[in-house]
Amino acid sequence: MMLDLNAIRAQFPAFEKRPAIYFDNPAGTQVARQSADRMLGYLLDTNSNKGGAFALSRESDAVLDEARQAAADFLGAGRKEEIVFGPNMTSLTLHLSRSLAHTLNPGDRVLVTRLDHDANISPWTRVAEERGAEVVWVDFDVEDGTLNADSLRAALDRAPKLAAIGYASNALGTINPVKDIIRQARAAGVETIFIDAVQYAPHGPIDVQDLGCDFLACSAYKFFGPHLGLLYGRYDLLDGLTAYKVRPASNKPPYKWETGTGNHEGIAGMLGALEYLGWLGETYGAAQEAQLAERYSGRGLQLRKGLAALRAYEFELSRAMLDMLTSLPKVRLYGLADPRRIEERVPTFSINIEGMRPHDVAVELDRRGIYAWDGNYYALAVTQRLGVEDSGGMVRLGPVHYNTMDEVHKVGEALAEISG
Numbered sequence: 001m002m003l004d005l006n007a008i009r010a011q012f013p014a015f016e017k018r019p020a021i022y023f024d025n026p027a028g029t030q031v032a033r034q035s036a037d038r039m040l041g042y043l044l045d046t047n048s049n050k051g052g053a054f055a056l057s058r059e060s061d062a063v064l065d066e067a068r069q070a071a072a073d074f075l076g077a078g079r080k081e082e083i084v085f086g087p088n089m090t091s092l093t094l095h096l097s098r099s100l101a102h103t104l105n106p107g108d109r110v111l112v113t114r115l116d117h118d119a120n121i122s123p124w125t126r127v128a129e130e131r132g133a134e135v136v137w138v139d140f141d142v143e144d145g146t147l148n149a150d151s152l153r154a155a156l157d158r159a160p161k162l163a164a165i166g167y168a169s170n171a172l173g174t175i176n177p178v179k180d181i182i183r184q185a186r187a188a189g190v191e192t193i194f195i196d197a198v199q200y201a202p203h204g205p206i207d208v209q210d211l212g213c214d215f216l217a218c219s220a221y222k223f224f225g226p227h228l229g230l231l232y233g234r235y236d237l238l239d240g241l242t243a244y245k246v247r248p249a250s251n252k253p254p255y256k257w258e259t260g261t262g263n264h265e266g267i268a269g270m271l272g273a274l275e276y277l278g279w280l281g282e283t284y285g286a287a288q289e290a291q292l293a294e295r296y297s298g299r300g301l302q303l304r305k306g307l308a309a310l311r312a313y314e315f316e317l318s319r320a321m322l323d324m325l326t327s328l329p330k331v332r333l334y335g336l337a338d339p340r341r342i343e344e345r346v347p348t349f350s351i352n353i354e355g356m357r358p359h360d361v362a363v364e365l366d367r368r369g370i371y372a373w374d375g376n377y378y379a380l381a382v383t384q385r386l387g388v389e390d391s392g393g394m395v396r397l398g399p400v401h402y403n404t405m406d407e408v409h410k411v412g413e414a415l416a417e418i419s420g
């Protein structure tokens, strides 16, 4: 069953309150009503600190536990203790990197890619520098925005100890073949593999066990929830590594990694965002059921049905975006433009208009009621490699499943007008 966009958009109060074309989703999606309800419900009904000997604290703990289990189901983790909550992906990654630094010795190598957001580069280059390890870079092809296979091979041949890979690029939309990369990395002897799934999470199902990664991070505000970061870590690693923590805090995962009192209402809101995705699965995911049911059940199945259904619709959005963008003579599209390779990208498109600064294009789009981002969006290595950093970066247009074909056409009309 195709998505009913009216029913879906009705789940997002923002669209009625502030009518606009929301194409700023790679920077953060709008919040589903279920998510906001969960946040408010937490604050008004079960607001308490953890581990108290009284009913309110027990009820609060029950919500937090349910949220952690839901996040484990979402990412395919084996147990809820493998899920760590934090303020955002960047803070969680910086925090973890300080602990992983102790596994690095002078002369070791650390692999990062130029296709990544800086939150999956700087934490690792910083610890490499501190520990006397060498950074090995994997390049991407500027023509199509995909990781360069030869560069990856060459980097793996140098036997890095730690590898940090992005699932999908927040600038060019490329989905990396992470499962295959992880397999190659393991064969090359890489010990620790960290995946940044921030941009992929709102667009498709994730299964950390199937991928075989050690760590994977994402952010709930990119998948229709509140500002909260999630980190999956293999239990033995979370247990064995030394965490930067204060003395009275638990020595066990996940709590040893969660410094201070958590963002309880945010965690409840993340649960609500997953309930929204589960609703999508129940309502629109029948076509994917048979195949997914062989492997998943319960909430894990429901979530994957939801993500598979929205992914199928997003292919259509991507095709329409490609059609539109490649038909405008003064628009230059960066990254994968081949409609036959639609499954290798999320619907995130970066462009420039001949003779215009990206910021001015974003301002013109805003004047027409269209929200779009400009600049480098922290994918600094990408804008530098493409040679657009000094000219203001690129304009990013990122529809998600709640955007309509009509909106794609309207953005096309606006770009035609702006580019003249």
Ligand SMILES: Cc1ncc(COP(=O)(O)O)c(C=O)c1O
Pocket (backbone or CB within 6 Å): 026, 027, 087, 088, 089, 090, 091, 117, 119, 120, 166, 168, 169, 170, 196, 198, 199, 218, 219, 228, 229
């Ligand atoms: C690919 C990618 N990684 C990491 C981040 C950083 O996430 P957070 O804002 O949760 O720190 C972003 C944010 O845009 C991103 O797009």
